[in-house]
Amino acid sequence: MYKLMLCLRYLRTRYIALASIISVTLGVATMVVVNAVMSGFSHEMHIRLHGILSDVVMESHSLDGFYQWQKHMDAVKAVAGDDIEDMTVTVHVPAMLNLRVRDQWYPRQVTVIGIDDETYNKVSDFSKYLKHPANRQQVDFNLKENGYDGPDDSKLVESGWEYRRDKIKYQRELEDEMRRFETLHQTGRMPEARRTNPNEFAAMPSPLGENGAADVDVVTPKFADDPSAPPLPGPPPADLADRMAKKATQAVNALAAAGGDPFAQRYKQPESNTFDPMKHQAPGIILGMAVASIRQRDADGNVKDIFLAVPGDDVRLTFPSAESPPKAISETFTVVDFYESKMNEYDAGFAFVPLSKLQSLRYMTHPELGSAISTIQIRLKPGANLQEFTNRLRSEFPAEVYPFRIQSWKDMQGPLLAAVQMEKTILNILLFLIIGVAGFGILATFYMIVVEKTKDIGILKSLGASGGGIMSIFVGYGLSLGIVGSGVGCILGLLFVWNINHVARLIEIITGQEVFDPTIYYFQEIPTIVEPMAIVMVVTGAMLIAVMASVLPAIRAARLHPVEALRYE
Template identity: 50%
Template sequence: FDLREDGYEESREGFPHSGWKYRRDHARMEKAWEAERKRIAELSREAARLASGKPQKDSPEMVESDGPTIGFGGPTLGTVLPEGIREEGAGESPVYFDAETDQYPGIILGIATCSNKSRDAEGNVRDHYYCRPGDDVRLMFPNASDKPKVVNQKFTVVDLYESGMSEYDSTFAFVRLDQLQDFRGMIDPISGTTSVTTIQLKLIEGADLNAVRDALRQRFPPDTYAYSIQTWRDMQGPLLAAVRLETTILNILLFLIIAVAGFGILATFFMIVVEKTRDIGTLKALGASGSGVMSIFLSYGLLLGIVGSGVGLIGGIAFVHNINDIASVIEKITGQEVFDPTVYYFTEIPTILNPFTLAWVMAGAIAIATTASVLPAIRAARMHPVAALRFE
């Protein structure tokens, strides 16, 4: 949590100058501005005195006194002791804070808490930063005592983080645990015992979250311990429920689309049976069995399903892999952005290919195509050769 010389660790396009270099330049500018403000104020007072005709007051003469001397040994003009910076003890020199060489306790902010996306005059999306590594921020939070009060503490931004999830990037900040415990009064002054409000456990990949949660709840029953033990799925329950509902609706819509294609196959096969009535009759007259005729149409339906779903699978995968390029082409043609970057905080459209879902959709499409060919195949198999050739 120490400020780096160049500030932000990763290179980011359009990220402003930051770090100790920026902090020193900013502190020098603030000092120069403060000195200029005082000079202008002094000139204004002198001009007002001259305009009023009042004589200039002489500087007070220093005289010896047995009492305390005022104006000596204290802070110089313009020097303020910030929160958390205290005198070391009676008789010792106070500790002064100089923003050019010192920093407050470090804090790492989510990138969405100190920036937003906007468009420039040319319509290009730009990141506008409210603060950067090297700036000071003031945080107010409650302490953990029996009589809660608001703690007002300054921090120095030492870095930014971007998790890719806007909920975290816009609400979470990270500081040193021991410093936060000290500020909030979560350290016992007698025993030195520290306290925390939340403990997060990271399990190995593939671990059963519910089993671990139930084991912890059994070890720390809620009627004995005031602990709320939850998995990340429990905490994100409403969001995951909404995602599951949307996924279910999309699956239903996809099934209906494939079913409509299946009805098209059914109608096409019935037309083929009607058009090939003479051919079917000839085959039956030459000794073809009903099962043989039926297998022809079923094989045709199966082949149609395999070829159609295979072409659709290849086309869908190619579309997903090039979805950002396709979105760019659509934006150029229509002049409208598919996903406005100022609303959706991602630089590209995120995609995930689930092999199980692909296999399930492809198998369903083949099954529907094959099922749609059953009724026409049965009709062709039951066709009598005499009736088929009577009017030919």
Template identity: 40%
Template sequence: MYKYLLCWRYLRTRYIALASVISVMLGVATMIVVNSVMAGFSEKMRDRLHGVLADIVVESEYDMNGFYNSDEVMARVKAVTGDQVLAMAPAMETYGLMQFRYGGQKFTRQVQIFGVRPEERARTGDFAEYLVDEKSKQIKPSFDVPESLRLAASPAGQVIEGDPDSAINQALRAQVDEQVSADGAIIGWAMGTLHRDGKDDIILRRGDQIRLIYPKASQRPEPGADEFTVVGYFKSGMSENDSTHIYVPLDRFQKVRLLVNETGRGAVNQIQIKVKPGVNLDALKATIQTALEDLRPMYFKVSTWEQKQGPLLSAVAVEQSILNMLLFFIIAVAGFGILAIFSMIVVEKTRDIGVMKALGASTSGVRGIFLGYGLLLGAVGSGVGMAGGLLFVHYINTIEKWLSKVTGRKVFDDSIYYFNEIPTLVEPWTVFWIVGGALFIAAAASVWPAQRASKLHPVRALRFE
């Protein structure tokens, strides 16, 4: 019983020990906050990256113009995967330029163009969930240009009234057809807006015309151009995608790029594949790769969505690991503080230790006093740090708003990810290992002073000056 009484007394009276408690507390709290925020960002990022890509992607690795036998390729995939595949969608991807007018000026920017069939593409991922109008309300996956939108987008259409079959209205209708494309395009949200002061100002509205320029599949390098009507926006929440991606009708894209053969079949360079939940993607990818090698050796490349986004996901994991290593040094410093404090206590209380041993305190009992004291310091610091860290994570967005108001600048810039708030994810096992590591360091730092105190000889200790 005397061991516990002495540990509690030292904790209440040795104020220098508060430095170690505070170090452990700050280390534990900081690691919990950082890991929760990093895990929240990582989870959000993975969800959005996965939503943009299907589970597995088949590509023509070195041929930008793709392959014409997409039906045969999909049939081969279906044959070797059976009911593991839920949906497939062919696509054509290439780089190009987009031109548009705003404020009387013409602007040009580099884009990544995807030719897709929207209904099929929606079945292979979260494509449909990212399609919105100017008010960020979800719209259906379609490239159809509503008649009302075409008439409103053209000056000629705005004066059509009365009998639609009249000569004047037919002439105006012809002008509408010339001025407004009948095929729509879905552009990235960041391409159609300007983000200022936490708000998005629309610069390309639905009904506006854009001109796309991209390479044709001709013998000599030759640019192709086509015009489309903006019918919606792609808002995934990832700035890289929302600032470059444009989706257009696959059939028209193939024709303009001269990728329709004499049989009327168009070429694609991608097939997006959605599989059943719980299926091992790496094993299924290897099966598909083997089957397509038999169809056309050294041509197709099969990747899972994680492999397609591997560098980005790996960078996040490396950053989290490095941060954990650096922050753990805070707790390590607290451990050295405990070691120094206990060493001083052993020297200061040498006579007292001699008295206790002379009165019958065992070697293990004396050792237990210091080990228990170290563990108690670690437990108090870890407990308070865990509570403080979890509390900070819970109110992190309120704290962010307060800091932004105090400093006069945004602490969390939502223009990068379009997150409405800082995402957090508290993982119980991570909290457990953080707290457990802090307790281990605190206990380990008290081992040497405890061992030194337990080996003191009673007579020599009583003679200590």
């Protein structure tokens, strides 16, 4: 009983121990915060990396892909069908994407992935990161009317069919206006001075807003008030082009029906077969958000996304064919959606197109072998052992024999995941040294107490206290310091974690600088995950360090002889 009483008395009256408690508290709180933040970042990274990759990928050795993939899929199901939830195939090819902005072409290097919109979402979380609500339910490559979300779920006002029709209409009216102006210039109806004076042209602002992707700087004549100048004709009707096309089609069909031209029948086509960009779209393409936009700060310091293309714009894609030697193939695609995983590696490097279209353009079909693919992607059932499944497939389908290699998504992202784990481990070791420093403080404090309390120790021993009892006083004192310090540190650390985003905003207000620059980091809040096992390990480790630091002073006190302790008293 006297041991507990002395421990509590020392804890209340020895204020020098307060420094040791504060050291342990700060060390534990820091470790709790760092573990929660690192676990949050690691979890977010795993989700983002796994969002576009299936659990297991069977990847072709060559860019041309491999045929008879259905037989390989059947063989995989025969080997490990019980663990497989779903499968799909894709085609991967490096490509050059060209965006037309202000009458100039902007190239972007991307990896084009041909996907089956019916099955791809069954093996990955791809649709969850698309910006149109309908595509998040079931992805397809059809342009939607409107309703697209922008970065960070802000609304992308000008996009979709509504934006596309307005843009094409504006371009057609502009072309008509320029043709009329050129006709007036060539026929001499404009005065010579007016034809040569460059001041009579002014830049006309783009009717497309800030989110517009194809802002075009155009010129229009600006005449001075001159009674002698002939008036310009008014704007043509909006449906003039459609009416002219309909009349031309009717005339050709009538000529063919009358037999006036034996070859005219080949031109007789339904009006719906004529490509009209206001009514029809090119093959759809889904771009990574960072491929088609630039995030930067404006003059006021506000973060702004500048779009080079939005859903409804046409882009040009150039990629190699599957021939030998390969040839460059170019095709026009219509942007139908954005993909935003908030992992720059994906958002700035991937574009998705229909699988069948990409196979057709790259000549990846064979009259006997069928179509070729680049990867077979497999999603496992919940609870299946990923590493065991991968090793089983590798043993059954060795890369030396089969035209593909087998990797799990963790293998494909191994260096990045290993780097994050190594960073977390090193930070834990370095921060644990803070608690170690606090342990040395406890050690020095206890040695001072033993020296100061030599007389008291001698009296206790002369009254019958054993060496083990004296030792347990100091060990218990150290344990109490560890319990109080680690307990308070754990509470402070958890409170900091739960309010870390508020603390970050407070730091931003005080320093005037953002904790995480949104032009670099594509997230608005700091992700945190509190792992109970990590908390238990940190608290237990802090308590053990405090106890171990008190052992040596306790042994010295236990070995004191009462006669030696009281000799000079």
